[in-house]
Amino acid sequence: MSSSLFLPKMIKIGEGALLEVGEVAQHFQATHVFIVIGSLLKNGPIRDQLDECIRKQGLKATYFSNFSGEPTTEHLQDALLSIDECKADCIVAIGGGSVIDLAKAVSMFAFHQHVSLDDITQLKKITRLPLIAVPTTAGTGSEATKITVITDVESKVKKNPGHPDLVPDAAILDARLTVSLPKHLTAYTGLDALAHAMEAYVSRLATPLSDFYALHAMSLIGESLESAYHNGEDLKAREKMLLASCYAGIAFSNASTNLAHATARPLGARFDIPHGLSVALTLPFVIEFGLESGKERYANAAKALGINKEGTDEQLAKALLQMVKEYNAIFHIWADGYKYFEGENIEAVLPTLIKDALSGNGIATNQKIPKAHDIEGIYREMFLEIQKHN
Structure with missing residues (x-):
């Protein structure tokens, strides 16, 4: 084909x-x-x-x-x-x-x-x-x-x-x-670009052409996201992140995002959460859900991001998951997410979130096709992690 x-x-x-x-x-x-x-x-x-x-x-x-x-x-x-x-x-x-x-x-x-x-x-x-x-x-x-x-x-x-x-x-x-983008928005948008590249690479619709852009995007993000966050005046880091975002856009536009975006969109619509933040909140649990079925691809993503670790595909994939969790900690993603859910009746809205996630784009392109109970599990793990950090 x-x-x-x-x-x-x-x-x-x-x-x-x-x-x-x-x-x-x-x-x-x-x-x-x-x-x-x-x-x-x-x-x-x-x-x-x-x-x-x-x-x-x-x-x-x-x-x-x-x-x-x-x-x-x-x-x-x-x-x-x-x-x-x-x-x-x-x-x-x-x-x-x-x-x-x-x-x-x-x-x-x-x-x-x-x-x-x-x-x-x-x-x-x-x-x-x-x-x-x-x-x-x-x-x-x-x-x-x-x-x-x-x-x-x-x-x-x-x-x-x-x-x-x-x-x-x-x-x-x-x-x-x-350059004037605040630190928290630098983090949200940078993690959104990371999710775009990663999801495009593990998508069922990935091609050699989309893979090229996805892997290069992840490489640039691994080199520059933390620098852009900690020193917003670093024009080299900022330019690398702009290029990474563009490359990741090309990748997912042609190969599709999948479950991280499918579960993030309902959060943005229901709680007015900035898009990048909502994706960052769901991404670790989506990786965890698909780790076994996509471990070879996640291992390649780990290498692209600059994770210097020897081991099996499974070990590299787990190292990638840990790196994404560390990004969320470094960039205060859990604490920022808590502000949007504080005082909300999560149990009441959960069925709607699950329904909306399953009805949107990104379900069929996931390596492991989720059912309603899988989506529920991702949301529950996410809410539990947010509560831990507040």
Whole structure:
């Protein structure tokens, strides 16, 4: 069976690459760019730099920042009304994965107004506006993926449809944009990138092409995540993490995530937990669940991350599990998770979490297919570990 790989047409990386946004937009024959930008970035030096480089290229610009948190169907409708008014012909997304996900949906629904999120995977071809993605976090890899994550405000379910035509046309990776990212967000997004790469590598849909990017992403993360966390001004570490995030995005976009993301999404939707944190909370227990069936792949992942240990595949796989647990301890993941569950009736919501996890993407691609009781076990172990650290 043949393998295929979908990724952006253009990837630029380097300090100051943000200033090339105008030139890239012109490459896609833009005259008026619709800039979807995080609310914290809409006023400040990034906005000033954008204004300057867009003005130099003689382009018009309309900014949209009327949203916060992870994107919802309401945010999408607001953005579509705004782009319809300004008649922009290119979209630039500057921010974290939530911003880029929203921009993807806007680029498509500007042309397909009567299509639902659930219909996306059934479309043979998607016509959309050119899309340039500029990540300000190193984690989601959304700048290189075919997936958009939008929460339906009515059902409170995170929809994550994918289609090859949703991959952004260009990704611009500028490490300077991640330097001001707080330590806890550096950790959340970095562990999300790790989960993307690891899950893509152990996925049933993994190919030699996706493996290449997954293993390189893990290697870069092993070299740079702790440095980026402890010293946010380390531009080399920041750039490595940006590249790792992009590589991991390419890997999972083509091979799929699996159980860690399937169990994390309901947590984010029900408790408003940042995506990277929710994935970090579930990942150790998902690895533990699939350790025996995927030990050879987990052993290779351990080597890619730089675990210098001799032993059998099982021993290396267990060393990987221990490393992920140590990351969660170093980055205060358990304590941060506790804040979102404190005072919640976990027993009451557990059946819904299990149902939502089983109904989402990532179950069938897991090496070991989980049943409802397996999902319950993962959640119970996670809640128990969180309680231990508080």
